[in-house]
Amino acid sequence: MLRRSHLSIAFAAAIAATNVGASQFYIFPVKEIEGLSERATETVRPLVDRRVVKYFTPEMQRDLLGYFVAGVASIYPQSTVHARQVRDTVKGSYKFVNNDNQACGEGFVAPVGSAYAIAIGVTRASYFEVDRGANVELLIPLTINLQLIKPERGKIAYTISETIYTPFLFTKQEMGLPKTAASISNALADNSRKLISSLLETARRNFNPNETPVRIIGRDGKFLVANKGFEIGFQPGLELEAVTAAGKQALFRVISVDSGYTVLLPIAGSVSEGEDYLFTFETGVDDARKPKLMPVTSNKPEKLWSNRVAELFAKDIGFNAPFQLAPVDVNFSDTMDSVRALANCVPWDKYPAARTVSDSRSDAPQFFLRFEHSLSPVALNKAANSVKTSETFISAVSAQVVDNDGNVVFAELGSDRYELDKVDNRGLSLANAQEVALKNATSRLAENFRKSIKLTPTDFRIARVSDGNFWVDGLPATGQNIVYEVLRPLSVSINGKPALMKQALDGTTQPPEQDGGQARFAYSISSPDVPKPEKGDIVRVLTPLRGHLPEMSACGDIYRAEGSLKADYLAPLFNHVAYRSPRYLVSISDADFYSDANRLLASGFYRFRLPHFTPTEFCFKPGYKLVQKSGECKESCTSTFLSAGSVIVEKGGARTQQAVVAQEVTIEGFAEAERNNFIGLKSMEESLRTLEDLSRKFNPK
Incomplete structure (x- = not known):
């Protein structure tokens, strides 16, 4: 009341x-x-x-x-x-x-x-x-x-x-x-x-908020179907006032949105089928059908770069990705x-909506975006008796799309090689140049993300429903948690097909169980506005079914070969190979990721929390070897060194798989004091160049 x-x-x-x-x-x-x-x-x-x-x-x-x-x-x-x-x-x-x-x-x-x-x-x-x-x-x-x-x-x-x-x-x-x-x-x-x-x-x-005419074209029980969708600004959960040309008022709650139609629930005013209402919308919006993707950022001093990357990524990705970004x-x-x-x-x-209550939102993002950053040493080159200097480095940013159970669904990477030239010590500062390189690397990450990441949902039908559970035919339950949504076909047709209403179900991290040849899902309703699932409803699975794969996560350390120069900045590159492997179901084991994600979920007033990481059967660790084989310095220096990168898989501390790429590299024309910096720069360049080779070795056909 x-x-x-x-x-x-x-x-x-x-x-x-x-x-x-x-x-x-x-x-x-x-x-x-x-x-x-x-x-x-x-x-x-x-x-x-x-x-x-x-x-x-x-x-x-x-x-x-x-x-x-x-x-x-x-x-x-x-x-x-x-x-x-x-x-x-x-x-x-x-x-x-x-x-x-x-x-x-x-x-x-x-x-x-x-x-x-x-x-x-x-x-x-x-x-x-x-x-x-x-x-x-x-x-x-x-x-x-x-x-x-x-x-x-x-x-x-x-x-x-x-x-x-x-x-x-x-x-x-x-x-x-x-x-x-x-x-x-x-x-x-x-x-x-x-x-x-x-x-x-x-x-x-x-x-510039504008009025848009919208017609009520059908009714299914208490729900109304309007003839326009997300393309004009409808978004699930909004409460919108509208008025007819004759001045008749109504208040609606947006239940579900698609392209070309919206499912509405009238909550004040008398509304009839066939009426035209004027709705006011502020700006264009992303496709509300897309699953939400929440960038996860850190407030730790050493990880503040993640906030800048998330901001840049959101600007670069635009509306063309298969996800709608939901930053907090x-x-x-x-x-x-x-x-x-x-x-x-x-x-x-x-x-009351002006004061959002903690844990009041049930529309939590289905996916989370995690970032890793790698920055090579800065190699300084200055010719004798010259006022010109050049500082060269590489910045790389990788991203993992993580589902609501901590599993990596997609992974991509972008990098930028930057040369900072100065005359008489004047020009961009190194900090400024590194900011620019981070921006360039993130832009390439977003571009690669748009090109390579595809969502191919698969539809199944609910066979029966009972006591907070529903059973689905044809969907294998293999222990993997599944990101899905439930859609109700309505009696109103759009272009000859039933309009679909997305059900409001609470997110769960409980995987479906096999039950008599069917997959059994437990569910709970997050909103009293929508009905419970019924036989014939559609279960749309948003991610590939990979529960049959062995589970793997990061071991938590790095393999450094004996005698190697320290080059931990290479680790995120080799992590990327593991994250995108089709042979494993890879989970994130980084405790900071879960605490940061849950901090952001709480700040966004979402009820859902990511569950704590569960140890996996296998773990992986990145490894490298960076050793100078020969070199000399006269007017300038030359060096030949071994650059090797690897991804190692272990089970119970025993190595079960290893993929390695290695090459001897010769560099020249640098000062002796800069030797390790030039080796580090070149090793990162070579690691990026051979990353696909390492991936093929790690995932043999």
Whole structure:
């Protein structure tokens, strides 16, 4: 009863909002730069270095917020309002009153049902300092994020971010002087304004809520089928207000989405088949039929690069992958706290969705994206009596798609060889160059991901259902947990075929069991809105059935041949060979992956948690041997060395399989002090070149 009361109140507010004009929307700026406040500690914002924050003085932040508010008003001149102009009703003629002290209800009032909060925040600020003899070289990468939020739904409607790099060169005597700090602050302020302008311009082009006419074309029991799908913005779980041309109001919950149609549940208002409703959608969205893929990032200092990789990967992958990315904003609760505090004329108790409850979401991602990064030694080349230098290195990023039981489903890799040339020690800093190389490697990873990773779902039918279990014909139960979804064919036809409604089942890590020639699944319903599975429903298996394969995971150590140079940066490359092996069902054994994934699931308010790793029968370890065979130095040096890489499989500590690739390599033209760095660089280059050979040896036909 309480839930229905909340819905009725929210619906009444939506009706008031619609009287303004269904296409009208309002935007109120959040006057706070997230990530720079005192509560944004390094624990809460590990990517924001406090050495950078100190340059964003209170006066500078006020100026930037003024610039931001003015920018919002310029791109949305008929929509911008102050946070205190937003309420649960509408009043007066439009006017933006930028007054923090205005009374609630004074002058024009915008309805929260038609309003969006727009917020900016510093999501990353790094500080790199390099000693250059008499000088100090600084590099400060700064990432600013812009979000448009539907506050009464507790939902991010649109988000983008951009990064800018600010380099500095000071003498050591200048470091620590007030004028130096002022110079850094001024440069950061200028670049922050550039980022804000660019973000707002991108938002102007892409965020313009529009009305779309949608027809109710059929009914199956309490469910309605509409004639448009994810392509216009429908997403499962949304609660959407809509209105007919005659002003008839309705409130719908989106149950299931496909291409060209959507299954809706009416929760307020009287709705009839054949009626046309106007729905308002903000931006284009990814295919809601695709399974969700959550990037897993770390807040440990040595793994902060994973956040940058996840951000870059999301931008590069676009809508063309077989998954829809579902990143978690770990600071969204803080954002909503700020929105509610500033828009404090809204009676937020009327909108329970504005306060997301822990473990309240049942639509957890079915897959997780894990990253590994490898960076070679930096090989410095400087000719005698020359002011020119060259620093060369390789950056590689690999990714594993992991199912909800910790098994690797797909794996891909991207790399970049970077040469940093300088004259008289001037040019990009090494830290900046490594950032660029990481970006390039991630871009190639995303490109390879799009090309090689395919999902080929397989459909089966439910034969019978009883007491929280259903049985499926033709599906072998081999002990492997299966990622699947259950679809109900409805009585409404779309293009001559039954519309399909996805059932809301809680994710489980319990594998199906063989039972009399059928696979038996245990299930539980995660939403009272949808019916239980029935005989004839479709079980769509999303991943290849590989339960018949031997299970394998990482042993946890690296094999280093006796006498070898240390080259652990090669390990992720050889791990990649194991992860993509078709001969094994490979599981992730890294404890940090599970703790990070579950931390993100909790931050996203998901009920599901990844189960702890279960030891496997087999384990693998990467191995290498890097040994100089011969070499000499005159004006410059030459070296011939053995570069070998391997993947070793063990069972109970005994070796059961080993694949090796090895080659002798000769390099020349380097200084003696740089010998190991050049050997390391070349060994990584050779390892990448021969990775397919190693994979073929590890997986003989």
